[in-house]
């Protein structure tokens with residue numbers, strides 16, 4: 001099985017405009033999700049070092065950060081949607097950029113859509129899932145911050161999401177995850193390995 005060493009992750013570039021995205025070779029996986037769900041933290045946990053800035057405050061990541069595991073295998077940390085310190089106009093621009101990326105980027109092989117386990121899907125997550133349905137990319141929903149709920153609540157939220165997702169596609173997998181207490185790491189790593197092996 002194809003395996004990557006995530007301790008080797010390196011920062012490649014920060015871009016504010018998707019049109020400036022070069023690296024037109026290999027494959028990439030995008031980390032998407034609402035503001036503050038734990039996207040940058042997940043990358044840091046994977047890398048076992050602080051390579052992506054995180055914050056308690058929402059809207060921490062304002063640009064697209066590109067990381068490389070090995071040549072041609074990239075992980076892309078997107079700014080969170082739903083809340084930004086940007087003006088309405090910039091927020092609209094950011095959303096358009098994300099949609100252009102997920103609809104047309106040929107090197108995109110997989111998406112990790114991060115959702116806070118306490119709140120489940122928001123309308124914008126549903127919009128993104130619908131856009132992704134137009135493409136042949138692997139989609140995994142990562143239920144983050146699972147350390148914040150009881151085991152019983154974890155199951156309730158998982159089943160609730162599964163039910164909604166089954167109406168969209170039977171190909172979307174779900175991982176219960178926590179960066180804080182490292183739940184779901186193995187499944188996460190297997191998923192990224194699989195996506196980046198393409």
Ligand SMILES: Nc1nc2c(ncn2[C@@H]2O[C@H](COP(=O)(O)OP(=O)(O)OP(=O)(O)O)[C@@H](O)[C@H]2O)c(=O)[nH]1
Nearest residue numbers: 036037038039040041054055059060061080179180
């Ligand atoms: N309890 C708990 N806190 C977490 C977990 N993952 C992230 N956090 C915290 O959530 C906050 C936001 O994390 P980030 O990784 O910056 O979130 P983000 O999705 O990158 O946020 P934006 O860049 O603003 O979109 C930070 O205070 C993290 O420490 C987790 O699994 N459990």
Ligand SMILES: [Mg+2]
Nearest residue numbers: 039040060061
């Ligand atoms: Mg971030």
